[in-house]
Amino acid sequence: MVNFQEKLLGYPQYCRQFTCSESLITIFSCPPEARLMKTKMATIWSHENYIFYVLEGKKVWHTAEGAYEIGAGDCVLVRKGAWILEQFFDIGFCLVLFFIPDEFICDTLKSRSAPITKTHEKYKPVITLEATETLQSFFVSMYAYFSGTTTPDKALLELKFRELILNIADNPKNVEALSYFCTLMSEPKAVSLERMMNDNYCFNLTLQQYAVLCNRSLSAFKRDFKNLFKNTPGKWLLEKRLQKARFLLQNMDKSVSDAGYESGFENLSHFSRSYKERFSISPLSAKHAKTS
Secondary structure (H helix, E strand, C coil): CEEHHHHHHCCCCCEEEEECCCCCEEEEECCCCCCCCCCCEEEEEECCEEEEEEEECEEEEEECCEEEEEECCCEEEECCEEEEEECCCCCCCEEEEEEECHHHHHHHHHCCCCCCCCCCCCCCCEEEECCCHHHHHHHHHHHHHHHCCCCCCHHHHHHHHHHHHHHHHCCCCCHHHHHHHHHHHHCCHHHHHHHHHHHHCCCCCCHHHHHHHCCCCHHHHHHHHHHHHCCCHHHHHHHHHHHHHHHHHHHCCCCHHHHHHHCCCCCHHHHHHHHHHHHCCCHHHHHHHHHC
16 A cells, blocks of 8 residues: 555655655645656555645545545645545646644644643544634745745745644634544553554554554554554454445445445455355355345
């Protein structure tokens, strides 16, 4: 599965990039020929949260919670994890994009005079931010840095990242984003792992990628996972995906191939075999039994 941040870093000819640490990156991309993904539907993931403002064009983020069409004038926070990106090759896509690690968000908000509070228990994968005049002006002002010939000092770039976070936190209408930020600051590691797995089990990430999303080494991830779920990651993922596929076949009228793909199975033969072993019926027979 493609890492979004690493993919963008590989195309400096299309995206001018500034960094102020190893993990903080801003990118401005516009030309229609900058096709980072070559297919209309690309499965990708990000190990960091990112915030962006769309200046032109549109794309659709397909997540486990549903689809989000994002176009010109939209400002969104996308939580770290996996999704399927739907592209429109007849139009360009122009945006200002910030990848921001959890630690940086938490460190910035600790300096805020007014504390933020947690109001949600569950968060959408794509959180819409209110595109106020102040926030729009902030993103538009970034254009001057990308269109210039000199590279801003790293200290200045860090201030811009902090300004972005504080601008979002200063607007009480961004209640879901603020609650999510609060969760990053206060959530125990065990809860964080559970939330990350439940949000992303239907995407075919490797165990190493799941470990990165959970801010752990692979060995620590396996150990903590076993303590939390009383099962191995492989067995837990298989069961969750099979239950998801069963639900899609029985309740959503999905085809066998769509049910398998949307549940995290990339190989249809493996899906059919695993489904029959678990439920003593093939997915095709299960679908026919439901519709008959």
